[in-house]
Amino acid sequence: MAQVTVQQLAEVVGASAERLLTQMKEAGLPHSEAEQAVSDEDKQTLLTFLKRSHGESTDAPKRITLKRKTISTLKSSGSQGKKTVNVEVRKKRTYVKRDQEELGAEELAAEDVAGEDVNAEPLEVQAAAAEVEAQAAAEAAKAAEEAVKVAEAEFVPEPESESEEDLANLDPEVLRQRAAARRMKQEADEAEARKVALDARKAEEERKEAEAATKAKAEKAQETIKRPKRLHDAPTAAPGADQRKKKPGARGDRGPQGRGKQRGHNLSLSDLDRAESGMSRRRGRKKLKASHEEHSKHGFEMPTEKKAVEVEIADMISVGDLAQQMSIKAGEVIKQLMTLGVMANINQMIDQDTATLVVEEMGHAVKAVSADALEESLEESLAQNTDEGNAEPRAPVVTVMGHVDHGKTSLLDYIRKSHVASAEAGGITQHIGAYHVDTDHGMISFLDTPGHAAFTAMRARGAKSTDIVILVVAADDGVMPQTEEAVMHARAAGVPLIVAINKMDKEGADPERVKNELSAKEVIPEDWGGDTQFIPVSAQTGDGVNELLEAVLLQSELLELQAPKDVPAQGIVIESRLDKGRGSVASLLIQSGTLRKGDIVLAGLQYGRVRAMLDENGEPIDEAGPSIPVEILGLDGTPDAGDQFAAVESEKRAREIADFRQEKTRDNKLARQQAAKLDNMFESMTAGERKTLNVVVKADVRGSLEAIQTALLDLGNEEVQVNIVTGGVGGIAETDVTLAMTSSAVMFGFNVRADNAARRLIEGEGVDLRYYNVIYDLIDDVKSALSGMLAPELREEIVGIAEVRDVFSSPKFGQIAGCMVIEGTVYRSKPIRVLRDNVVIYQGELESLRRFKDDAADVRNGTECGIGVKNYTDVKAGDLIEVFEVKEIARSL
Known part of the structure; x- marks a missing residue:
């Protein structure tokens, strides 16, 4: 309660402020003026003083009992119809003020009751508990009646009208009793309102229970049947075990800590109902409450506020x-x-x-964030390793380029003292090869590139990964298309060029012709004032080979080639393939650092540990330095030719970067596919449907596969095209054949063969499989197949012309034109056109062709005949009847 002044307190109790100040001074309070505040403690001190001055105990009454009686009507429907029952409810409620000790004991008892297992009590204990509760209810009702009588005897009624003077003369104790009576009346009214609401709810519950009476009786009967069985099955207790030690407040020990009257209030109707209906309902409600509390304890809670996060966004997401x-x-x-x-x-x-x-x-x-953060960190670490290493002189890397069949591989054979060209299919190089040669002047690494037009990408990679380019030109053939292409690749890569004029041993050799033709391409010889060395050589006799090597080493000295050796290796992938017994085999050219057996290598989209390392002759080695080509085993796939490789510190980092590159490649491919869908749709709508030849390509190495795919995609026109369903490196497996069957594709194997399972499937399903070892044979066959898919060209040819001289009417045939064949031969079975003034007025066919009275199949030049035009009657004299035929002419790409 808020503090009040002495004046306000005097008005409440009905006394003057002076008298109240006098009493407060006698009670020992410091108040001397009517405006001073009076606290709750001051009021309690004043009340205690007044009680003592009147000889009364300072203890407040501990018990107040209220009685209520209500009559309500209950309507219920049963099997015999609707019934109306008058329900009279008599209720007493006793309010008892307890000590702190009693409250503490009751809290302990409540905890014991809450922790006790209800299911553990036998049926006899439950019945005894119900009987004790009934007796306690009766005793509580009797005590409540006595308390009401005492309260009525002690209650001082308040007169209807009383003056202020009378109120001022009243004893403070009487005023206190009147105030207490008013509070009790107010509390009684509130209790009455709560009781009415409770009675209404109780009536609704009883109505629902009456409707479910049949079901409840069945459940009780079933429970009654089950209970004796549980008692009978219980193990026999030891003597004295039935007199278990019970905690205070437990059932069966109805002391001061028990329920009902001992808890300070009368037993309610709900308590009596629970006692009568047995413990099954109480047990079920307790389990339901426990499950609800458990659900609330561990259930999902909706977040109260939205959580802001930091989102990492790259260039594309x-x-x-x-x-x-x-x-x-x-x-x-x-x-x-x-x-x-x-x-x-x-x-x-x-x-x-x-x-x-x-x-x-x-x-x-x-x-x-940067989409290439991993790539940038890798580049930084590689650049740091290169900067920390000690640069040492290294051997030059030389790429041999030129037109097909100009003697590139033969020249390398002579230098290496080997016979590679004799083993090549068709006498041409179709793979990029790497070799290193120890000469009298030092070591040189050579890259041999194919000269066929399909291997443009290989030649471009060879020019980018080299220090010097040797351009081989046949002295008897001169500059050819791939020769010009090699010059452009060398210029694009910014590497010096040395021209080797080969086949000087032939009779038709003309080196001056080669110089003139290359001069036209801005490749000027040194003896003509340029900066390009021209060396005449012969791959058969070896003439000029030493001079060529000296020119290469001289050029390398001018370049001052250096690379660190004591750092992790870096370089470029020359070629890769699948070997049946060894798995993925990759040919690498080390550009800096040292590669050792056991290193973790990251090459393009693939990574792995170097399980074995071989030189170009197939001999195992443990390490290789700059400018050395090697073959390694251990990668998890075949990297693309031209990919950069690097040795990294851990397999975890290599896997992370490889996965990132693969995901980026997939995303880019998906973006390109989505962008191309709409374009393809418009192309198909405007240009019509294109015929497609589906192919499945398997090759021995990545470089050959790339060259074949590029050449095949270049074939075709607006009517036909090649669709590469899939392409891979290695032998033809059963899965490849299945894919070809589902897509109706033709299979091409380039230097590879099908295994036994694939061969059986091919024979059983009739799949078209073709083997090749020369690339231009494959391209020619595909070109022929596409040409066969082209629609033939229709060409008309005039075979005869007849001039109408007169028109006759026949009752049997209608109008007959009397004609003279003036050119060629008129055939009855071929289509015709009717021309008037050299303008076509009708196109159709002949109905009849007669020579006099006989039918004729054809009439030659200079002969008269009668012609009947089918479904046309407007033929006049002077018209020309033109006979023609349509021929189909096959087309080719």
Whole structure:
């Protein structure tokens, strides 16, 4: 209660302020003025003083009992119809003030009761508990009646009208009793209202119980049947075990800590109902309450506020990844994109600016990251390793380039004292080879590139990974298309060029012709004032080979080639293939550092540990330095030719970067496919349907596969095209044949063969499989197949012309034109055109062709005949009847 002044307190109790100040001074309170505040403690002190001055005990009454009686009507429906029952409820409620000790004991008892297992009590104990509760209810009712009588005897009634003077003369104790009586009346009214609401709820519960009476009786009967069985099955207790020690407040020990009257209030009707209906209902309710509390304890709670996160966004990010970082559904992101005018699905890639707008609209923070962060960290570490290493002189890497069949491999054979060219299919090189040669002047590493037109990419890679280019030109053949291409590749790579004029031993050799033709391509010889060395050589006799090697070493000295040796290896992938017994085999050219057996190598999209390392002759080695070509085993796949490789410190980092590159490659491929769908749709709508030849290509090495795929995709026109279903390195497996069957494709094997399972499937299903070892044979066959798919060209040819001289009417045949064949031969079975003034007025066929009275199959030049035109009657004299035929002419690419 808030503090009041002495004046306000005097008005409440009905006394003057002076008298109240006098009493407060006698009680020892410091108040001397009517405006001073009176606290609750001051009021209690004053009340105690007044009680003592009147000889009364300072103890407050501990018990107040209220009695109520209500009559209600209950309507219930049963098997015999509707019934109306008058229900009279008599209720007493006793309010008892307890000590702190009693309250503490009751709390302990309540804890004991809550922790006690209800199911552990036998049926006899439950019955005894119900009987004790009934006796306690009766005793409580009797005590309540006595308390009411005492309260009525002690109660001082308040007169209807009383003056202020009378109130001032009243004893404070009487005023206190009147105030207590008013409070009790107010509490009684509130209790009455609560009781009415309780009675209404109780009536509703009884109505529901009456409706379910049949079901409740069945459950009780079943429970009654089950209980004796549980008692009978219980083990026999030891003597004295039935007199268990019970905790205070437990059932059967109805002391001061028990329920009901001992708890300070009368037993309610709900308590009596629970006692009568047995413990099954109480047990079920307790279990339900416990399960609800357990569910509330461990259940899911809705977050109270939205959590903002930091979203990492690269240059491109998919809608699904963006939603995952924000921990929301992808549909929410798609809706937000739609509000921005962007239509995208869950797999579509969106740019960084669009993703930033979406994230900010969602209330999150944006962190822009580089998509190539892993690549940049790798480049930084590799550059740091290169800077920390000690640069040492290294051997030059020389690439031999030129037109096909100009003697590139033969020249290398002579230098290496080997016979590689004799083992090549068709006498041409179709792979890129790498060798290193120890000469009298030092070591040189050579890269041999194919000269066929299909191997443009190989030649480009060879020029980029080299220090010096040797351009081989046949003295008897001169400059050819691939010779010009090699010059352009060398210029694009910015490497010096040395021209080797080969086949000088032939009679038709003309080196001056070669110089003149190359001069036209801006390749000027040194003796003509240029900067390019021209060396005449012969791969058969060896003339000029030493001079060529000296020119290479001289050029390398001018370049001052250096590379660190004591750092992890870096370089380029020359070629890769699948070996049946060894797995993935990759040919590498080390450009800096040292590669050792056991190193972790990252090459393009593949990685792995170097299990074995071989030189170009197939001999095992343990390490290789700069400018040395090697073959390694242990990668998890075949990297693409031209990919960069590097030795990294751990397999974990290699796997992380390889996975990142593969994911980036997939995303780029998906983006290209989605961008191409619409373009292809418009092309097919405008240009019509193109015929497609599906092919499955398997090759021995990556370089050959790339060259074949590029050459095949270049074939075709607006009517026909080649679709490469799949391409791979290694032998033809059963899965490749199955894929070819489902896509109706032709299979090509380049220097590879099918295994036994694939061969049986090919024979059983009739799949078209063709083997090749020369690339231009494969390209020619595909070109022929595409030519056969082209629609033939239709060409008309005039075979005869007849001039109409007169028109006759025949009752049997209608109008007959009397004609003279003036050119060629008129055939009855061929189509015709009717021309008037050299303008076609009708096209159709002949109905009849007669020579006099006889039918004729054809009429030659200079002969008269009668012609009947089918379904046409407007033939006039002077018209020309033209007979023609349509021929189909096959087309080719």
